Amino acid sequence: xxxxxxxxxxxxxxxxxxxxxxxxxxxxxxxxxxxxxxxxxxxxxxxxxxxxxxxxxxxxxxxxxxxxxxxxxxxxxxxxxxxxxxxxxxxxxxxxxxxxxxxxxxxxxxxx
Amino acid sequence: xxxxxxxxxxxxxxxxxxxxxxxxxxxxxxxxxxxxxxxxxxxxxxxxxxxxxxxxxxxxxxxxxxxxxxxxxxxxxxxxxxxxxxxxxxxxxxxxxxxxxxxxxxxxxxxxxxxxxxxxxxxxxxxxxxxxxxxxxxxxxxxxxxxxxxxxxxxxxxxxxxxxx
Numbered sequence: 493x494x495x496x497x498x499x500x501x502x503x504x505x506x507x508x509x510x511x512x513x514x515x516x517x518x519x520x521x522x523x524x525x526x527x528x529x530x531x532x533x534x535x536x537x538x539x540x541x542x543x544x545x546x547x548x549x550x551x552x553x554x555x556x557x558x559x560x561x562x563x564x565x566x567x568x569x570x571x572x573x574x575x576x577x578x579x580x581x582x583x584x585x586x587x588x589x590x591x592x593x594x595x596x597x598x599x600x601x602x603x604x
Numbered sequence: 605x606x607x608x609x610x611x612x613x614x615x616x617x618x619x620x621x622x623x624x625x626x627x628x629x630x631x632x633x634x635x636x637x638x639x640x641x642x643x644x645x646x647x648x649x650x651x652x653x654x655x656x657x658x659x660x661x662x663x664x665x666x667x668x669x670x671x672x673x674x675x676x677x678x679x680x681x682x683x684x685x686x687x688x689x690x691x692x693x694x695x696x697x698x699x700x701x702x703x704x705x706x707x708x709x710x711x712x713x714x715x716x717x718x719x720x721x722x723x724x725x726x727x728x729x730x731x732x733x734x735x736x737x738x739x740x741x742x743x744x745x746x747x748x749x750x751x752x753x754x755x756x757x758x759x760x761x762x763x764x765x766x767x768x769x
Binding site for chain 1: 620623624627628631632635655656657661662663664665666667668670672673674675676677678679680681701708726727729731733734735747749751753754755757
């Protein structure tokens with residue numbers, strides 16, 4: 493289940509919710525998380541780097557982090573009284589060696 | 605220089621390079637055939653990159669879906685790219701790597717949408733981000749993340765691929 497469905501809030505990366513009308517704007521909401529890599533994962537990834545292919549540990553790490561950033565964004569939207577977040581965007585930045593920030597932002601709205 | 609130090613200095617990297625080349629190539633071929641098979645299974649599931657929903661879709665509910673993968677740049681490819689960067693030009697070894705990661709990310713997004721019962725995805729966006737190296741000297745872990753995301757919709761009148769001509 494996606495974090496989106498759990499919160500009962502509709503999110504979309506488009507400017508409107510399909511089949512619905514935006515009735516109120518609340519402003520930009522955002523959520524972030526900074527994660528460091530796990531040393532065990534790093535060693536496995538080091539081995540994987542010889543032959544190439546998917547780094548599963550990293551895929552999961554980034555997925556979890558992105559979901560966390562999204563649910564923080566959703567919480568903020570909920571506290572404002574919104575029932576949807578539109579135009580959601582992601583940004584990733586590596587702030588230092590071995591740590592990355594995942595950031596999600598969008599516009600909190602009320603749809604009807 | 606004795607035989608052992610000669611091996612450590614030259615033989616070992618060469619062996620690793622060959623090993624990386626053969627295993628990496630094999631894994632890549634296998635991955636591509638898996639991707640093709642899954643793409644065939646998903647024919648008839650529309651993914652659209654338009655930012656507005658096509659006019660003939662009537663959505664009853666929607667959500668955002670994502671799919672991502674982190675793929676590593678293998679040893680052989682990095683060496684070839686390193687040599688390539690001396691003279692410039694096309695780095696052919698990196699092209700299938702990025703292609704397979706991107707197609708895999710899109711497939712994961714589609715599979716996530718289908719698993720939750722959605723009929724189509726629109727406003728599909730693809731993002732690429734490079735993961736930081738584990739060590740500052742450019743060595744260590746090098747990976748690329750591909751992210752595909754879009755808005756999945758449930759359609760009231762579900763179209764069949766055959767009727768859309």
